[in-house]
């Protein structure tokens with residue numbers, strides 16, 4: 001079982017861990033295991049719709065309730081790595097965002113959305 005000796009970098013916390021720390025998604029017929037790219041500790045924060053209230057509060061407080069994208073007052077949290085791409089509700093995967101940015105961002109990555117806002121702002125200035 002060579003696979004078990006491998007290490008893998010967690011997509012959320014960025015820590016290199018033994019593959020055993022990554023939950024098995026499914027087993028293949030050849031005996032190989034397909035594992036998540038998010039470690040067990042990070043996975044335990046869940047990928048569901050409900051972000052723990054304590055986690056959310058901490059993220060917002062650390063950001064002083066300022067939206068990560070536009071700097072306005074923000075009361076919602078947004079995922080850095082979208083849940084659809086394996087992101088969890090871990091504190092490190094969350095940023096403070098205002099409702100406006102949160103809903104506007106949709107499926108864009110953080111970088112894509114920042115670029116989108118930058119372009120939008122420069123257009124407004126030109127007018």
Ligand SMILES: [Zn+2]
Pocket residue numbers: 010011012013014015038039040041042043
């Ligand atoms: Zn992790």
Ligand SMILES: [Zn+2]
Pocket residue numbers: 067068069070071072074097098099100101102
């Ligand atoms: Zn915003």
